[in-house]
Amino acid sequence: xxxxxxxxxxxxxxxxxxxxxxxxxxxxxALPHEDLTYLGDTARLPYGTKSRSSISRYAGQATSxxxxxxxxxxxxxxxxxSAVALDALKEQMRPVPVIGVVEPGATAAxxxxxxxxxxxxxxxxxxRYGAYRExxxxxxxxxxxxxxxxxxxVSLAEEGWTEGSIAEAIIRRYLEPLxxxxxxxxxxxxGCTHFPLLRPAIRRVVAEEAAIVDSAxxxxxxxxxxxxxxxxFNERAGPGQLRLMATDGASRFARVGGRFIGEDLDASDIxxxxx
Amino acid sequence: xxxxxxxxxxxxxxxxxxxxxxxxxxxxxALPHEDLTYLGDTARLPYGTKSRSSISRYAGQATSxxxxxxxxxxxxxxxxxSAVALDALKEQMRPVPVIGVVEPGATAAxxxxxxxxxxxxxxxxxxRYGAYRExxxxxxxxxxxxxxxxxxxVSLAEEGWTEGSIAEAIIRRYLEPLxxxxxxxxxxxxGCTHFPLLRPAIRRVVAEEAAIVDSAxxxxxxxxxxxxxxxxFNERAGPGQLRLMATDGASRFARVGGRFIGEDLDASDIxxxxx
Numbered sequence: 351x352x353x354x355x356x357x358x359x360x361x362x363x364x365x366x367x368x369x370x371x372x373x374x375x376x377x378x379x380a381l382p383h384e385d386l387t388y389l390g391d392t393a394r395l396p397y398g399t400k401s402r403s404s405i406s407r408y409a410g411q412a413t414s415x416x417x418x419x420x421x422x423x424x425x426x427x428x429x430x431x432s433a434v435a436l437d438a439l440k441e442q443m444r445p446v447p448v449i450g451v452v453e454p455g456a457t458a459a460x461x462x463x464x465x466x467x468x469x470x471x472x473x474x475x476x477x478r479y480g481a482y483r484e485x486x487x488x489x490x491x492x493x494x495x496x497x498x499x500x501x502x503x504v505s506l507a508e509e510g511w512t513e514g515s516i517a518e519a520i521i522r523r524y525l526e527p528l529x530x531x532x533x534x535x536x537x538x539x540x541g542c543t544h545f546p547l548l549r550p551a552i553r554r555v556v557a558e559e560a561a562i563v564d565s566a567x568x569x570x571x572x573x574x575x576x577x578x579x580x581x582x583f584n585e586r587a588g589p590g591q592l593r594l595m596a597t598d599g600a601s602r603f604a605r606v607g608g609r610f611i612g613e614d615l616d617a618s619d620i621x622x623x624x625x
Numbered sequence: 626x627x628x629x630x631x632x633x634x635x636x637x638x639x640x641x642x643x644x645x646x647x648x649x650x651x652x653x654x655a656l657p658h659e660d661l662t663y664l665g666d667t668a669r670l671p672y673g674t675k676s677r678s679s680i681s682r683y684a685g686q687a688t689s690x691x692x693x694x695x696x697x698x699x700x701x702x703x704x705x706x707s708a709v710a711l712d713a714l715k716e717q718m719r720p721v722p723v724i725g726v727v728e729p730g731a732t733a734a735x736x737x738x739x740x741x742x743x744x745x746x747x748x749x750x751x752x753r754y755g756a757y758r759e760x761x762x763x764x765x766x767x768x769x770x771x772x773x774x775x776x777x778x779v780s781l782a783e784e785g786w787t788e789g790s791i792a793e794a795i796i797r798r799y800l801e802p803l804x805x806x807x808x809x810x811x812x813x814x815x816g817c818t819h820f821p822l823l824r825p826a827i828r829r830v831v832a833e834e835a836a837i838v839d840s841a842x843x844x845x846x847x848x849x850x851x852x853x854x855x856x857x858f859n860e861r862a863g864p865g866q867l868r869l870m871a872t873d874g875a876s877r878f879a880r881v882g883g884r885f886i887g888e889d890l891d892a893s894d895i896x897x898x899x900x
Binding site for chain 1 (some may be wrong): 657667668669673674676679749776777779780781783784786790791794795798873877
């Protein structure tokens with residue numbers, strides 16, 4: 351396909367569930383004229399507690415579905431899939447470009463606090479594969495990095511209990527071990543797409559001086575820059591179309607996903623697909 | 626196969642993950658001479674937030690795997706699968722008998738508090754299909770039933786945060802709406818296999834007079850009675866063998882599952898299977 355045909359294709363966004371809608375939201379802001387096609391693999395979420403081989407297989411299947419529909423850029427909005435499977439997905443999509451959320455998140459953290467102590471809050475799998483640590487140290491060899499798996503924070507965000515004493519107590523409990531290590535972070539990286547919903551609660555628990563870094567907006571900037579570089583901007587003037595697909599549970603996707611994208615969603619607008 | 630050959634087969638136990646190990650534990654107590662084969666569908670857990678069709682498909686595939694290996698009785702240790710797919714699984718396994726956990730749980734609750742007000746704590750899917758309500762009212766038309774979806778309690782149990790102020794605050798928050806309804810339960814049914822781990826915390830939050838009903842031990846008694854009825858007891862004298870299978874993540878299964886079965890598990894003892 352030549353570039354002028356490619357330009358009209360949507361940007362594909364893939365996540366294990368609804369969390370990636372926080373990234374989609376930023377992409378819509380940054381790229382208002384682009385069509386965006388989102389696929390949430392809700393039939394097999396969460397990825398964060400699963401093994402490398404399952405995550406890679408699921409991510410590959412989701413990517414194939416978007417590839418079939420035709421996209422000009424793939425954004426892997428899932429931190430776990432970005433941490434575990436990004437290289438394989440790039441290989442699979444070639445020559446279509448692929449962006450994960452880990453590298454932009456690392457870039458943002460290093461920019462915010464050069465030579466700083468970074469604390470990554472993430473899922474078990476993202477922590478296990480140390481992708482943030484590696485990406486940060488590659489950019490800044492003076493940096494210090496610690497990673498914490500915070501699975502309950504995923505459920506908190508899904509349940510919508512994002513503010514108040516329970517959310518703060520859970521965040522505090524996860525951060526407790528840092529005191530014994532005498533590790534006071536200069537930046538807190540929200541290394542799971544669910545965690546931006548908990549940002550106000552995290553803000554109340556951590557030191558005022560600490561930056562809170564969220565990869566969603568940086569990922570959207572990187573996506574915009576990449577479309578510019580490759581001359582792939584859609585040139586029409588009107589607003590882009592949003593298409594939402596899920597592998598299971600349209601009504602739950604709409605109910606829970608609405609909190610992540612920041613607007614009411616209707617279950618009838620969610621297309622169910624099989625992978 | 627004739628009855629004497631069937632007798633030597635294991636009892637199959639199926640769950641979406643590690644929660645069913647609370648049922649397995651009771652089965653081992655009740656049936657110490659029986660071989661038990663457990664399959665946890667960890668690659669696709671949790672079932673509790675998924676749709677009827679996905680839950681039915683996953684449960685059918687897990688059941689086929691146990692059927693292939695040869696079992697003389699299937700215990701569906703997952704409340705969600707019992708609530709949503711039990712009839713289909715019975716059809717699939719015929720003539721091998723199948724027991725779910727919902728009916729034994731309802732029996733135990735009605736026996737503990739005849740004519741009582743029952744509160745079912747369960748997953749979203751179990752609540753959505755109202756299986757406990759239906760099973761209780763069929764046994765006792767004087768009973769009153771309310772059901773509450775408590776997804777965060779699943780994650781609490783998986784994370785091992787089963788005691789202390791966070792667990793109690795979360796339980797209290799889930800029970801809050803009952804006050805406005807002026808519904809003071811006589812029995813609390815632990816309608817998810819994860820919840821027995823939270824029993825001490827639940828005990829501290831609910832009224833002293835309320836019974837806490839857990840279907841695991843009743844399910845084990847029903848299984849024992851069924852093997853007796855069908856003359857399917859294994860007649861050897863030695864202890865039964867335990868075989869553990871999972872669809873993903875042997876090391877996580879061992880680490881988290883140990884808390885549910887009440888003993889240390891070794892990842893090398895978990896057989897990974899594909900469904």
